[in-house]
Amino acid sequence: MTLENIRKEIDALDEQILGLLNQRMSLVEKVIAAKEQKNLQVLDAAREKFILEKIENKIKNPQYAASIQSIYKEIMKQSRDYQEQKRLKE
Numbered sequence: 249m250t251l252e253n254i255r256k257e258i259d260a261l262d263e264q265i266l267g268l269l270n271q272r273m274s275l276v277e278k279v280i281a282a283k284e285q286k287n288l289q290v291l292d293a294a295r296e297k298f299i300l301e302k303i304e305n306k307i308k309n310p311q312y313a314a315s316i317q318s319i320y321k322e323i324m325k326q327s328r329d330y331q332e333q334k335r336l337k338e
């Protein structure tokens with residue numbers, strides 16, 4: 249496989265990842281209102297631990313584990329930061 253072809257596949261996957269991240273953020277938007285109704289704080293450490301454990305079991309190559317876990321930690325951090333920013337604006 250040539251570099252050009254590999255990058256074409258990466259670009260196609262990035263399209264999918266972007267679509268999913270857009271969907272994830274719009275669900276985070278709904279989480280904000282749901283948590284406010286129940287008076288819950290933004291951070292739910294138990295939920296994040298559950299997500300990270302679930303992910304760990306789905307990683308096919310153990311060599312990717314640290315990278316994928318870091319990506320997920322960052323996704324959840326950005327999700328929390330977004331929620332906090334929204335709360336500050338209200």
Ligand SMILES: C=C(O[C@@H]1C=C(C(=O)O)C=C[C@H]1O)C(=O)O
Nearest residue numbers: 279290291292295296324327328
């Ligand atoms: C989105 C939520 O808020 C936070 C962010 C999470 C996430 O991005 O998956 C998970 C737990 C919370 O710390 C949630 O509570 O579901």
